[in-house]
Amino acid sequence: MAHAISSPASAGSLSPSDLAIPLRELAPWLVLGALFAMSVLVLISSVQGAITIPEGTAIHEWVHDGRHLLGFPCH
Amino acid sequence: MTTRTFLVHGLLAGLLAGVAAFVVAYTVGEPQVDRAIALESAGATADHHHEDEAAASGSVSHSHSHDDAAISRTTQSTLGLATGTLAIGVVLGGLTGLLAAVGLGRLGSLRPAASTGLVALLGAVSFSVVPFLKYPATPPAVGSGETIDSRTALWFGFVTVSVLGVLAAVAVARWAARRWSGVPGTIAGAAAYVVVVTVAALAFPKVDELGGFPASILWDFRISSLLTLLAMWAVIGAALTALVDRSWRRQAAVEAQRAYAAAL
Numbered sequence: 001m002a003h004a005i006s007s008p009a010s011a012g013s014l015s016p017s018d019l020a021i022p023l024r025e026l027a028p029w030l031v032l033g034a035l036f037a038m039s040v041l042v043l044i045s046s047v048q049g050a051i052t053i054p055e056g057t058a059i060h061e062w063v064h065d066g067r068h069l070l071g072f073p074c075h
Numbered sequence: 076m077t078t079r080t081f082l083v084h085g086l087l088a089g090l091l092a093g094v095a096a097f098v099v100a101y102t103v104g105e106p107q108v109d110r111a112i113a114l115e116s117a118g119a120t121a122d123h124h125h126e127d128e129a130a131a132s133g134s135v136s137h138s139h140s141h142d143d144a145a146i147s148r149t150t151q152s153t154l155g156l157a158t159g160t161l162a163i164g165v166v167l168g169g170l171t172g173l174l175a176a177v178g179l180g181r182l183g184s185l186r187p188a189a190s191t192g193l194v195a196l197l198g199a200v201s202f203s204v205v206p207f208l209k210y211p212a213t214p215p216a217v218g219s220g221e222t223i224d225s226r227t228a229l230w231f232g233f234v235t236v237s238v239l240g241v242l243a244a245v246a247v248a249r250w251a252a253r254r255w256s257g258v259p260g261t262i263a264g265a266a267a268y269v270v271v272v273t274v275a276a277l278a279f280p281k282v283d284e285l286g287g288f289p290a291s292i293l294w295d296f297r298i299s300s301l302l303t304l305l306a307m308w309a310v311i312g313a314a315l316t317a318l319v320d321r322s323w324r325r326q327a328a329v330e331a332q333r334a335y336a337a338a339l
Contacts, residue, residue, distance in 0.1 A: 019187065020180030021078055026173070029078050033173045037166040044159050050227035061146040064215075066159020068296075069104040069303050070096075071203070071212035073226040075219060 045072035076187065078176045080322050085172015086165055088314035093164025096307035097157045104299035105152045108215060110292050112148070115216035160307070168311045171198050175315060181249070183257050188320035195312030201241035201268075203304040206234045209276045212300035214293065218284050226282055233279055240271035 045067060047053070048060035060067075067074040146155065175191040182190040210230050218226065248264025285293065 016184055016186055016190070017180045019076065021076075021176055023177075026078055026177055029082065029173055030177070033082070033170050037170045040162050040166045044162050046227050050223045058145060061151065062155045063159045064146075065100070065105065065108055065151050065156040066163070068108060068212060068215055069100045069156070069300050070159060070163055071207055071210075071300050071304060073210070073218065073223060073230050074213070074215075075217075075223050 044070075049074060076176075076179065076319070076322050076326060078173070081172040081176035081179070081319065082169060083172075084315055084318035084322070085169045085175065085311075087168070088172065088311050088318065089165040089168015090161065091164075091314050092168055092307045092310035093157075093161035095310040096160040096164055096303050099306040100156055100160060100299070100303040101152065103302055104296070105156070107292060107296035107299050108152070109148075111214035111216045111288075111296060114289070114292070160303070164307055164311070167198070167202070167307065168315065171195050171311055172315060174198070175319065182245075183249075183252055183260070187323040188316050191319045192312055192316040195308065195315055197241050197245070199305070199308035199312065201237045202234060203308060204301075205237050205272050206230065207301055207304065209233050209279060210282060211297050213284075214288070214296040217286070217288050217293070222282075222284065229279060229282065233275060236275040237272055240268050240275070243271065244268035 042051070043059070044063050048057055049067070050073065064074070171194060175194040178190045178194045179187055180190070182193060185193065210226075210233060244264040244267040247267040248260045250260075251263035252260025254260075
């Protein structure tokens with residue numbers, strides 16, 4: 001009869017901890033998300049600056065103002 | 076609500092945040108960038124020689140002048156700037172969304188909207204505001220090309236310490252909240268973070284390459300840079316919280332209906 005007892009409860013009375021998504025389910029998203037975020041961060045902030053790969057200055061020049069105004073080290 | 080819900084909401088919030096950051100950066104920040112570049116072109120900053128350095132060392136060179144730049148100042152300040160703010164906005168928004176999914180149901184008794192807002196706030200403080208206090212943004216014409224490697228390493232190092240510090244602080248807060256209650260838990264977490272970043276800020280070396288750069292332009296530039304970052308995080312936080320809350324209300328309504336039907 002557990003079902004009959006719990007069923008009248010509205011969703012509003014659910015404890016927030018019941019909503020928690022299992023870490024097993026979250027882990028792969030987080031791994032890819034963190035790696036992807038790092039890649040874009042390095043591309044926008046440091047490529048052709050602190051990191052001299054690839055050769056040239058086109059990427060550096062293109063995102064130049066963003067680097068300065070978003071607070072990344074630039075010169 | 077699933078991980079997917081949070082990621083989609085985060086990416087959307089990040090896109091909006093990128094647009095907001097661009098608007099602020101373009102209207103408030105670009106005039107300061109232009110003033111700094113005008114100074115640099117006029118050779119007013121004595122200890123700064125981009126062209127000479129580049130020619131001598133063969134390292135990455137770049138020029139802020141209008142004539143010989145591969146990409147014009149107009150493009151840099153519009154499409155180029157937008158590329159930066161949109162890309163950073165989307166990845167920060169997406170990652171904040173994923174971290175809000177982790178925080179769901181794990182931050183005391185906070186409801187989804189509140190835990191999401193808290194995650195965004197912690198992201199803003201640990202990723203942007205605190206690192207800005209230690210290594211503030213520098214305008215063009217400040218910062219030597221020879222030290223870009225060490226400055227970048229220091230910046231990434233400090234951001235890493237700050238973000239790991241806030242994650243550790245949340246763990247401390249959760250432990251203390253279980254041990255005692257919510258308020259002492261929150262205070263313990265905040266104190267843990269303050270201790271970590273203060274020690275790190277004292278331990279990390281100072282970077283001072285300002286030379287004779289005019290203080291008023293520097294101040295205006297830094298305020299505009301901080302406003303850009305704050306605009307980005309404010310929109311990430313507000314939009315993500317609103318979207319998560321909407322999803323939560325929908326889900327709650329569906330579950331309330333189910334519960335009502337089951338009770339009949």
